[in-house]
Amino acid sequence: MSGSYGYCPALPGGTGILPDGDFSQALNPGDHNITPNKGVVFAPGWKVSKGNIDFNGTTYWDMDGLCSVDLDGDLTVGGIKSSAFKARKGTYTLTFVMSGNGHCGTPLKTMKIAIDKQFTTFTWNTSSGYDVQDGDYATETWQFQAKPLSVLAFTSEDPKGTGCGVVIAGIAITKN
Helix, strand or coil, X not given: CCCCCCECCCCCXXXXXXXXXXXXXXXXXXCCEECCXXXXXXXXXXXXXECECEXXXXXXXXXXXXXXXXXXXXXXXXXXXXXXXXXXXXXXXXXXXXXXXXXXXCCEEEEEEEECCEEEEEEEECHHHCCXXXXXXXXXXXXXXXXCEECEEEEECCCXXXXXXXXXXXXXXXXC
């Protein structure tokens, strides 16, 4: 990576109770990406939990001006998880920006989100060029019940060896 891009930008309005959900404490790869493997901490409070991922800089593609993660890294499916964060018992809302990498693989990109044994899946369809390369993304939400210490995980559910998956950015958790 050449040049100095500083840190990833902060999410306007913050990330709620989730530390560094916008990766703003991580160095910004700019118009590049890095591909950390399982076990590597790629941003403060975030670790690769499966395979590898692509951590993309703010100008690699347009994701609302934020650094982003493609859950399918170098010809593998991957996942990330947060460090444990404090919450009070109750209902919370997870908000994040989502798209799909339409450069390769099947058009349907699927990920599983898990918090404290609760989970859901989200799918993005890159058909007809509706993908991150063309600046297409949407804000998604999911409600869950928190425990005093919670861990958030995003895991690709794409076929083995894909290499292009769901792309996420701007992750926040707020109490309802």
